[in-house]
């Protein structure tokens with residue numbers, strides 16, 4: 001730590017040559033004095049000396065921060081948050097003059113003017129809003145352009161998990177993207193990426209946007225189903241990541257909509273990184289071209305002891321297991337199968353025989369028609 005009496009002559013020399021505001025002068029000597037308030041230190045070093053002109057470095061920017069503080073307060077008024085970060089843009093000429101002065105007097109290890117402005121604004125904003133600066137992982141981040149007087153704000157995404165039950169047919173799982181932006185988000189779709197809400201995804205998104213605000217909602221589904229399929233039991237799990245939410249912490253309760261209901265809603269850290277291991281209990285209504293006798297139906301059980309091999313056009317092959325299979329005969333050419341299979345089981349292709357071995361059309365030696373199927377339950381392992 002330097003002696004105050006040694007610093008004063010140097011400070012005097014500098015302020016005789018350059019008009020500096022309290023903030024900028026104090027900042028220059030902040031390392032020697034380990035002073036947390038540049039303004040206070042600058043004032044002390046000036047010892048009553050009044051600059052006639054605007055500050056050589058910042059052109060009195062530090063005196064005009066109220067305006068930018070108000071910009072920050074206005075743009076964040078809709079957001080609920082406890083921590084924030086600031087990135088700022090200032091006129092390059094301010095930084096140039098600051099660099100010049102610092103190199104001329106060999107002032108090392110002190111904050112640059114840009115950092116000092118950001119810190120000062122952060123300090124004031126934090127005091128006003130009772131929130132905390134967090135430069136590593138803030139809940140909201142300001143990008144404040146002091147040059148063009150613009151303030152942008154981004155809030156950290158949140159992720160909600162839940163399950164949906166589809167008790168009526170007619171909704172697809174996924175929503176078609178906005179025609180105008182293909183899902184990226186634009187003015188037409190209010191930056192949601194979707195402009196209609198007629199699917200499971202649409203209905204959940206609409207609820208989420210109403211509750212949390214936000215721009216786009218990105219879904220991770222634990223399996224999928226047809227538009228005509230029901231999803232019963234405890235429902236299908238999903239994760240939804242909400243970009244730019246206004247709110248971050250809310251009590252979530254089960255919701256009932258026309259065709260679906262959602263339950264088990266909770267905030268989680270993130271969507272799963274790896275696909276989740278799950279089993280589906282599926283009810284499949286199958287009709288065949290020729291009649292199927294009871295003897296063949298009884299043999300369905302054998303399918304639980306062999307892997308079901310799925311081949312893709314790309315040459316990729318995968319395997320899924322059937323863990324349990326039961327049937328109920330209705331007519332000679334119509335029956336219902338209830339089976340438990342590994343998640344992602346290709347139900348339609350297994351029935352019709354499209355590059356899946358074994359498959360039911362081969363098994364019964366008669367074409368099985370494209371089935372209707374419902375999910376009775378989805379069990380996450």
Ligand SMILES: [Zn+2]
Pocket residue numbers: 020021022023024025055056057058059060061062
């Ligand atoms: Zn200044």
Ligand SMILES: [Zn+2]
Pocket residue numbers: 178179180181182183184185186187188189190191193194
């Ligand atoms: Zn759009």
